[in-house]
Amino acid sequence: AKEPVRVLVTGAAGQIGYALVPMIARGVMLGADQPVILHMLDIPPAEEALNGVKMELVDAAFPLLKGCIFIIMWFKFQMVLLRCVVATTDVVEACTGVNIAVMVGGFPRKEGMERKDVMSKNVSIYKSQASALEQHAAPNCKVVVVANPANTNALILKEFAPSIPAKNITCLTRLDHNRALGQISEKLNVQVSDVKNVIIWGNHSSTQYPDVNHATVKTPSGEKPVRELVKDDAWLNGEFITTVQQRGAAIIKARKLSSALSAASAACDHIRDWVLGTPEGTWVSMGVYSDGSYNAPAGVIYSFPVTCGNGEWTIVQGLAIDEFSRKKLDLTGAELTEEKELAYSCLS
Numbered sequence: 471a472k473e474p475v476r477v478l479v480t481g482a483a484g485q486i487g488y489a490l491v492p493m494i495a496r497g498v499m500l501g502a503d504q505p506v507i508l509h510m511l512d513i514p515p516a517e518e519a520l521n522g523v524k525m526e527l528v529d530a531a532f533p534l535l536k537g538c539i540f541i542i543m544w545f546k547f548q549m550v551l552l553r554c555v556v557a558t559t560d561v562v563e564a565c566t567g568v569n570i571a572v573m574v575g576g577f578p579r580k581e582g583m584e585r586k587d588v589m590s591k592n593v594s595i596y597k598s599q600a601s602a603l604e605q606h607a608a609p610n611c612k613v614v615v616v617a618n619p620a621n622t623n624a625l626i627l628k629e630f631a632p633s634i635p636a637k638n639i640t641c642l643t644r645l646d647h648n649r650a651l652g653q654i655s656e657k658l659n660v661q662v663s664d665v666k667n668v669i670i671w672g673n674h675s676s677t678q679y680p681d682v683n684h685a686t687v688k689t690p691s692g693e694k695p696v697r698e699l700v701k702d703d704a705w706l707n708g709e710f711i712t713t714v715q716q717r718g719a720a721i722i723k724a725r726k727l728s729s730a731l732s733a734a735s736a737a738c739d740h741i742r743d744w745v746l747g748t749p750e751g752t753w754v755s756m757g758v759y760s761d762g763s764y765n766a767p768a769g770v771i772y773s774f775p776v777t778c779g780n781g782e783w784t785i786v787q788g789l790a791i792d793e794f795s796r797k798k799l800d801l802t803g804a805e806l807t808e809e810k811e812l813a814y815s816c817l818s
């Protein structure tokens with residue numbers, strides 16, 4: 471039997487957390503044969519709700535969810551406890567020994583709050599969680615940040631956890647990637663599994679650029695470019711892009727709640743492909759530490775097309791970027807540089 475993998479979910483009592491933890495415990499993230507130990511962290515006001523989630527996890531009797539052993543010493547006596555999940559408000563306890571960290575907890579933007587105020591709250595959260603992960607997580611722990619501003623929160627985490635390799639710290643743009651696949655499949659009336667190689671460039675914000683220039687669809691007569699099949703450049707360069715960019719807001723409007731199910735599912739896809747690899751000939755989008763590929767700003771967390779193998783991602787190189795795309799890549803890059811400056815100004 472495989473050794474269990476420890477997976478941390480922060481903000482675990484929240485909406486995304488509630489959708490995500492059962493997916494992890496069912497093997498959606500790491501495979502149906504991979505036992506997991508869940509570490510759930512939230513803040514003290516959410517402690518009771520977090521305990522409720524823990525009770526439901528026990529009640530669901532997930533076979534993959536393994537208990538972990540805690541030894542309590544009391545004078546000469548020793549008690550061995552088997553705990554099904556770690557549910558805690560203590561960041562050190564939550565981070566200890568974790569192999570995967572999914573960072574969902576963050577300070578939400580409330581009405582009337584300035585961007586700088588939200589940034590400042592998140593900078594301090596991610597700074598302290600960076601230290602805890604650096605000191606207590608398992609070596610080679612892989613991190614994905616979901617909480618917004620996801621790219622910049624991930625950058626802060628990287629800066630304050632210098633001993634964690636930069637390649638191990640990423641942010642989630644897979645939801646945007648999946649949304650783009652979904653839009654193309656609806657437009658062409660094809661299975662979403664037959665559409666591949668869209669790209670989300672840049673920031674997980676409304677400046678992100680969903681790009682279909684290299685995307686293809688599997689047809690009975692082979693793989694065909696999306697542009698050739700859609701035959702509607704005005705839609706691809708207009709409504710398609712804005713629909714993907716603004717899908718989150720559309721779901722809030724319809725559901726009166728945010729898109730937790732699809733965000734949780736995308737977080738599982740992100741980690742699964744990173745750990746288990748992307749299929750041959752397929753790439754996915756991940757926010758990763760930029761080396762300046764495609765003339766994106768270096769030193770920010772920027773979403774690129776990547777392939778994964780042996781537990782590592784590699785940016786796909788050599789894709790042609792036309793003039794329309796260039797402008798969009800630059801715009802979202804400029805926003806990330808500006809966010810980085812704002813985040814640093816919150817530190818001083």
Ligand code: NDP
Nearest residue numbers: 481483484485486516575576577578616617618728729733
């Ligand atoms: P959600 O679980 O809905 O969202 C959590 C974070 O994910 C938010 O920052 C949200 O950004 C972001 N996000 C990214 N993509 C999406 C998406 N597609 N749809 C929705 N959200 C997305 O928030 P809740 O308020 O339900 O839960 C947050 C939890 O975090 C709570 O349990 C809270 O107690 C905890 N928390 C932890 C803190 C800490 O660790 N110090 C601080 C504050 C809260 P956006 O807000 O922009 O939608």
